[in-house]
Amino acid sequence: MKKLSSALCRLSLPKPSNPFAVANVRSTEEIWRWKSILSHLLRNKDIEEAQRIFLQIPSPDVHLFTMMINGYSQANRINDALHLFDNMPDRDIASWNSIIKGCLDCGDLCLAQKLFTEMPDRNVISWTSIVNGLAKYGCIDAAEKLFYKMPERDTAAWNSMITGYCDNCRIHDAQFLFEKMPHRNVISWTAMIGGHDQNGDSYKALCLFHQMWVRGIKPTSSTFACVLTACANSPDSELGIQIHAIVIKAGYAEENFTLTSLITFYAKCKQIESSSKLLDGIEDRNVYLWTALITGYGLNGRHEEALDEFGKMVWSAIKPNESTFSSSLNSCCGLEALDRGKGIHATAIKQGFDFDVFVGNSLVVMYSKCGDVADGLKMFNSMSKRNLVSWNSIIVGCAQNGYASRALELFDEMSACRIKPDEITFVGLLTACSHSNMIEKGRQIFQLLKENPSVDVRVEHCACMVDIFGRSGNFDEAEEFIRGMSVKPNVMIWLALLSACRVHCNVEIARKAAGEIFNLDPYNSAAYVLLSNIYASAGKWNDVAQTRVMMRSSGIVKIPGSSWITVHESRYEFVCGDRSHPLTTEIDKKLDWLDEKLKEHGYVCEKTFALHDVDDEQKEHSLKYHSEKIAVAFGLIVTANGSTIRVMKNLRVCGDCHTAIKLISMIVEREIVLRDSSRFHHFRDGLCSCGDYW
Incomplete structure (x- = not known):
């Protein structure tokens, strides 16, 4: 490519003193020669060489100016494009249209609008460009006004407005326009198919494709991509497989756009092996194909394979994009693999993506979900651009990690930046308030939610309020809140109440909440387990036995409690009383040593958390070998002194383990991070981030 550029540039090129000066009209052959050279350089994105050549042209005509304006715009050098436009000796509609499109492509909507109003003459392309730009940046009402003011509209203009409606969640307006437009082409149909799918009506999207097919309109690769996405979202794997066959017959199976959609389709339909096979025979994989496979593995919970593919991609010198980093970091969250996430963070910095808002958001989520909210906050504070997802990610991360006050402070900062909250915010x-006993603050937040016209009160919010009242022991208020809910309470609401009963060992309300759950979902295993544990804590062993009989008769199996720790990218999992690990002898010695040290610090095991009807000695022995304690002991053996130990648990940490691990953090002078099914606990110097309230 460089050789060809050099060859073209060895042509004899005159150098006028003023590159923009108007000169005599040259021959058609000479003008064609300049256009050919510039076209080649710009097509190959050699903007610097194109600029050097352009400055040597004796008197560029309007078309050459326009070519360079387009080149600068595509290289995101809008200031150079504007400078060139300002220095044009004369302009035509094409040059005006080019600079307006350049402003829109480079993100300057205001300047594009200003230029549009200054245009001496406009054509349908001018109007369509500005309508498309307004819709792209969310100004759909302004786009709509201009669309209806257009003196003439071609099919492209109608398609642009339909796409704008779809992208701005106004699918009914898009459908109305689609039915009203005088002439439709394949782009019109594709826009509506994709629009219905994006707005949650995949069935309607597939019906439109059927209508299009019956009318004999030939689909493009973009159409097939939209249809396959709709099949995945339906999900309709049978139809998707039929579409795949049609794609092959139509000759689109090797096109990147369609192939990417096929990979995603099979992944969403839980047929990830088919996704992988699609790429087996392709040697020249690009970033989009590889990213689709990485994302597909993540969707199927196969995070190790996802990270393996990411490693292969980087090793193959394929530069990841924003989506690649996001999917890979999501797999790090799935594995709780903080070290691997840090490695991907380093790769993002090397590739220049560390300031990208999309990647930044994913990093904030990764650090928070791996229990390193301090680095999550650092990442958030370093972001030069933030959106609603950024604020939500750090607020939720702080709430889950016990930084409730910081979460509320961040909300105040978010409001000061005029970022409107949504349901996730x-x-x-409310989660932050629930985890920190902020009852009054929780009431205020919920009232603010009810008064916000742009956010709907959802069952998740109500469950948080029940949790706030219940965990604080305000069961009367919790029940009153449930009775006053605008929607019928579901299993989530009653589970929140039942979980609070576990904290306060309230047997009476627990029976009531469990009864409501069993009416809604007779096979809800979590409710049976919680109820059994509440009975056990209260010493009601007959009720425990009856509950377990009910579970067996219903075929419900209790999920065993387990804890795991990741060391050097290897995961080690333990269950209560685990004797299978090769280091069992060393773990036992470490547990004995910890037990002795704990007793020196006044620790007495809390036998109420031993949920079996056995004598006190057996209860004490059982508590000593809870899975989280085994994992902590293992971590102390295999990790460096002073380093943080990170343990994950699939169930809620028991009160005895919580008390013990607090003291262990002080004894060994190390931070211990424990994530249970409810939240993160950061143990340091004999204290926990939850303040003993969880």
Whole structure:
């Protein structure tokens, strides 16, 4: 490519003193030669060489100016494009249209609008460009006004407005326009198919495709991509497989756009092996194909394979994009693999993506979900651009990690920046209040939610309020809140109440809440387990036995409690009383040593958390070998002194383990992070981030 550029540039090129000066009209052959050279350079994105050549042209005509304006715009050098436009000796409609499109492509809507109003003459392309730009940046009402003011509209203009409606969640307006437009083409149909799918009506999207097919309109690769996405979202794997066959017959199976959609389709339909096979025979994989496979593995919970593919992609010198980083970081969250997430963060910095808002958001989520909210906050504070997702990610992260006050402070900062909250924001805030006994603050947040016209009160918000009242022991208020709900309470609401009963060992309300759950979902295993544990804590062993009989008769199996720790990218999992690990002897010695040290610090095991009807000695032995304690002991053996130990647990941490691990953090002078099914606990110097309230 460089050789060809050099060859073209060895042509004899005159150098006028003023590159923009108007000169005599040259021959058609000479003008064609300049256009050919510039076209080649710009097509190959050699903007610097194109600029050097352009400055040597004796008197560029309007078409050459326009070519360079387009080149600068595509290289995101809008200031150079504007400078060139300002220095044009004369302009035509094409040059005006080019600079307006350039402003829109480079994100300057205001300047594009200003230029549009200054245009001496406009054509249908001018109007369509500005309508498309307004819709793209969310100004759909302004786009609509201009669309209806257009002196003439071609099919492209109608398609542009339909796409704008779809992208701005006004699918009914898009459908109305689609039915009203005088002439439809394949782009019109594709826009509506994609629009219905994006707005949650995949069935309607597939019906439109059927109508289009019956009318004999030939689909493009973009159409097939939209249809396959709709099949995945339906999900309709049978139809998707039929579409795949049609794609092959139509000759689109090797096109990147369609192939990417096929990979995603099979992944969403839980047929990830088919996704992988699609790429087996392709040697020249690009970033989009590889990203689709990485994302597909993540969707199927196969995070190790996802990260393996990311490693292969980087090793193959394929530069990841924003979506690649996001999907890979999501897999790090799935594995709680903080070290691997940090490695991907380093790769993002090397590739220049560390300031990208999309990647930044994913990093904030990764650090928070791996229990390193301090680095999550650092990442958030370093972001030069933030959107609603950024604020939600850090607020929820702080709430889950016990930084409730910081979560509320962030909400105040978010409000000061005039970022409007959504449903997720309020879930994060109410969760923070629930985890920190902020009852009055929780009431205020919920009232603010009810007064917000742009946010609907959802069952998740109500469950948080029940949790706030219940965990604080205000069961009367919790029940009153449930009775006053505008929607019928579901299993989530009653589970929140039942979980609070576990904290306060309230047997009477627990029976009532469990009864409501069993009426709605007779096979809800979580309710049976919670109820059994509440009975056990209260010493009601007959009730425990009856509950377990009910579970067996219903075929419900209790999920065993387990804890795991990741060391050097390897995951080690333990269950209560685990004797299978090769280091069992060393773990036992470490547990004995910890037990001795704990007793020196006044620790007495809390036998109420031993949920079996056995004698006190057996209860004490059982508590000593809870899975989280085994995992902590293992972590102390295999990790460096002073380093943080991170343990994950699939169930809620028991009160005895919580007390013990607090003291262990002080004894060994190390931070211990424990994530249970409810939240993160950060143990340091004999204290926990939850303040003993969870």
